[in-house]
Amino acid sequence: MMDVLVKQHFELLFEAPLIEEILQLGDFKEFESDDELMDIGQDITHFPLIISGSLKVMTENENGNELLLYYLEMGDTCAMTMQCCLKSSKSKIRVTAEDLTKVVFIPVHKMEEWIVKYPTWRRFVFDSYNNRLNEMLESIDNLAFTNLEGRLYKYLKDKALINSSFELKITHHQIAADLNSSRVVISRLMKKLENEGKITQDRNWVSVKEFA
Structure with a gap:
């Protein structure tokens, strides 16, 4: 069933060989509303691709106060998680499910390999960075001026x-x-x-x- 969902959602976005790698390497999981996928300070070994549902991405200041950064929907991945993957650093965010959400987790070492190997993946990563940056800038603008x-x-x-x-x-x-x-x-x-x-x-x- 998950194989069918991956092909439905990503066949127009990624090359067929990349989809096959996702199916072979991916760790498929399902989360209920409010389930936590990732926490601040956690070692990052995998990054998520959202098959269905939505996720909420939060950060936290030194006093423990949370702040909503952005939401992720079907077909998205988390740019901040990708950044941590590239730097081999710990998570700076907390990610929870907004509703029933299906996710495929990909080993972190595949991200850089796929950037070189697959042009569609490279565009996907750059677009993800751009979209999340715009959303975070909008959040900062709202905090400062709204x-x-x-x-x-x-x-x-x-x-x-x-x-x-x-x-x-x-x-x-x-x-x-x-x-x-x-x-x-x-x-x-x-x-x-x-x-x-x-x-x-x-x-x-x-x-x-x-x-x-």
């Missing part, structure tokens, strides 16, 4: 797009952790967004009206 209410609403819309559903099963505590804020502040801003007609909410549920 107030928390704007960041919160963008966060909810992005999450709705990632999950392909305007109905989000999420708590104020989870949102506060992702945005490095407090639950009390997030609850107040969520109520404000609800009063403005941008969302509706119930216990552990949020509906983003822009997509309803």
